[in-house]
Amino acid sequence: MKIRFLLICLFMLSNSIFAEEAKRFAIVRDSDFNAVKKEVLLTDLISKHSYEGKYFKIVNGKSNIAISFNDNDDLQLKAATSYFHLSKARSFFVNSAKSQYVEELPQVIIRLDIKNVFNEVGHFANDNLNPQFNNALTVPEGAGYEPKEISPWGKEIWFRPSKVINLKDFKGQVDFGGSLKGSLRLFRNQTHMVNLQNFITSLLQGPLNSQSNLIRLVENSVLIELIYQTSDKAAAVFNRKIYRLDSALVPEIIYHEFSHVALSKSLELTHSTPVNEGLADFFAGKISNSKKLATNIKEYNLFNGKQVQKKQQYQLLFESGDFANSDFVFGLLWNIGLVVGNDLETQFMLNVADKLNTNVSIRDDLLNATLNTCKTLCKASLNDRIKLYELFQSKNL
Numbered sequence: 001m002k003i004r005f006l007l008i009c010l011f012m013l014s015n016s017i018f019a020e021e022a023k024r025f026a027i028v029r030d031s032d033f034n035a036v037k038k039e040v041l042l043t044d045l046i047s048k049h050s051y052e053g054k055y056f057k058i059v060n061g062k063s064n065i066a067i068s069f070n071d072n073d074d075l076q077l078k079a080a081t082s083y084f085h086l087s088k089a090r091s092f093f094v095n096s097a098k099s100q101y102v103e104e105l106p107q108v109i110i111r112l113d114i115k116n117v118f119n120e121v122g123h124f125a126n127d128n129l130n131p132q133f134n135n136a137l138t139v140p141e142g143a144g145y146e147p148k149e150i151s152p153w154g155k156e157i158w159f160r161p162s163k164v165i166n167l168k169d170f171k172g173q174v175d176f177g178g179s180l181k182g183s184l185r186l187f188r189n190q191t192h193m194v195n196l197q198n199f200i201t202s203l204l205q206g207p208l209n210s211q212s213n214l215i216r217l218v219e220n221s222v223l224i225e226l227i228y229q230t231s232d233k234a235a236a237v238f239n240r241k242i243y244r245l246d247s248a249l250v251p252e253i254i255y256h257e258f259s260h261v262a263l264s265k266s267l268e269l270t271h272s273t274p275v276n277e278g279l280a281d282f283f284a285g286k287i288s289n290s291k292k293l294a295t296n297i298k299e300y301n302l303f304n305g306k307q308v309q310k311k312q313q314y315q316l317l318f319e320s321g322d323f324a325n326s327d328f329v330f331g332l333l334w335n336i337g338l339v340v341g342n343d344l345e346t347q348f349m350l351n352v353a354d355k356l357n358t359n360v361s362i363r364d365d366l367l368n369a370t371l372n373t374c375k376t377l378c379k380a381s382l383n384d385r386i387k388l389y390e391l392f393q394s395k396n397l
Contacts, residue, residue, distance in 0.1 A: 020045035022069070024080035027249045027300070033290060035249075035297040037077070040084045051079040056086050058110045062124055067112070078112050078248040082159065085251045086110065089258040092287045097346045101265045106154055108261060112248050113161040121145055123153055133163035134303075136247035138260040140269040155264065157257045159248035162300070249300040252293040255284035263350075268358040274318060275360050278329025279353050281306060285334065286346055293330075308334040313396040319361050329362060332395060336370055339387045340378055348377050363397055 026040045044053045050066035051058035058067050058079040067079045086108075093102040115132055117125035118139045136159045144152040247253045259280040260269060267276050284293055285308065295305035308331045318328050337345035355369040371385055378384035 020048055022048075024069075024084075025077060026081040026084045027077070027251070027297075028081075028084070029251060029288065029290075033292070033296050035251075035299065040080070042080065042083055043087060051083050053083065053087070054107065055090055055105070056083055056108055056110055058083050058112065060112055061114045062111070062116065064109070075112065078159070078246070081251075082110055082112065082248045082254055085254040086157075086258055089255045089262075089287050092283075092346075093258075093262045093350075096286075097262075097283075097350045099262060099350060102262045105261070109154065109156045111156060111158045114158050115161060118158070122148065122150055132160050134165065134243070134245040134247070135160050136253055136257050138257045138264075138269050140264070155261050155269065157261065159257075160245075162244045162246040164244045243302045245303050246300040250294050250297055252284045252288050252290075252305075255287040256280045256293070259283040259287075263353050266354050266356060270358060271321070272324040273321060273359065274324050274326065274329050274362055275356060275366050276358065277324045278333055279349065281330035282333040282337070282349055283346075285330070286337075291334065306330055314363065315396075319363070329366070332362075332366075332391075335391055336388065339384060339391060340374065344377060344379070348373055351377060367392060367397060 022042045022045055023039050024042055025037055027035050028038050028040065030036045042051075042053070044055060046052055046054055047066060049070075050068050052066035059065060060067055060071075060075060067075060069076070071079070090102060093099040114124075116127060117130050117132060118137065119125045120140075120142060122145060123142055136157070139156045139158060141154045142152060144150045245253075257280075260267070260276070262283070263276075263279055267279070281293060285291060291308035293306040294301050294303070295307070306325075306327050308327070310327045310331060312326075312328045312331060314328065317323060318326065333349065337349065340348045351373045352366075352369045355372065356365060360366060371388060374385050374388060375381055
């Protein structure tokens with residue numbers, strides 16, 4: 001009898017430990033980087049009937065029950081897509097970046113179609129409080145609140161539902177996570193200040209020089225002001241008239257959010273900063289093996305994506321939270337990776353991230369962390385640091 005009981009216990013234990021596999025349809029990238037629906041293999045499952053695995057559990061909204069293989073097709077497509085790409089992202093950090101922190105992470109809850117605002121004490125804000133659409137976020141663990149019967153929770157990734165938004169209702173936010181009008185306002189103010197400083201300098205250099213500079217600087221400021229004052233009309237003419245984002249169906253967004261989890265050892269999951277978001281973008285690009293993020297996927301994403309190739313010079317305003325989701329840091333980190341070499345860049349950048357904290361600057365903290373990491377990891381330390389200095393100088397850093 002005892003032997004039979006032990007055999008039953010071992011059988012039950014084996015079902016919970018040994019991984020299951022299942023084939024499901026998901027959104028993936030083809031060889032031309034287009035989004036296609038394809039049957040994929042989901043690994044490391046611990047359930048034969050739902051999207052629950054050793055490392056990820058996919059749930060719907062505020063539920064804590066894994067989405068079933070019998071749920072509706074749209075929800076299953078999101079569940080399979082997010083599970084498949086999260087597994088790929090985890091494998092990258094464990095096998096390529098050699099992250100012990102990621103290897104030891106407990107199961108992460110993935111919430112699909114959740115509209116609630118995150119609450120640091122209550123986990124979920126009230127259902128009627130500012131429902132969210134068209135984005136994704138990674139939330140930190142919480143202790144819960146026993147008087148209100150709110151249980152503790154671990155790190156989670158939330159993918160919002162998609163919602164079509166008309167440009168006229170969107171108030172200028174036409175960029176991928178940024179505000180066109182707000183960005184132009186900061187750029188205008190910065191440009192006017194620089195022009196004023198340059199003009200004062202030219203006055204000190206002599207009247208002939210100041211006269212030519214006056215004309216050029218005034219023309220520059222007038223042009224910037226004209227662009228700023230007409231930005232809403234220009235956006236209405238040249239940009240799409242509607243926007244929406246199904247973040248659980250865009251592979252690079254999934255990689256980006258898991259990268260936040262992977263980097264949370266030193267970069268807290270509290271708020272977005274240019275460096276935090278840029279590092280997550282870099283790893284998302286490496287996992288997807290592409291210099292572009294969230295592009296060529298119009299069926300699920302009508303926002304603008306990100307690209308390494310954009311030629312941007314450093315501006316002080318890039319340190320602002322308003323530019324957390326701009327392309328600048330993504331492009332800078334990608335070029336740093338080219339300097340240090342493909343065989344080193346992932347571990348190199350993980351080492352850089354370990355030297356940073358949540359509130360860091362691009363010009364000081366990120367550059368110093370990069371140069372200090374190069375001292376210890378770069379194969380030709382001195383030459384590579386010289387190349388990094390040249391890169392920073394070319395970016396106006």
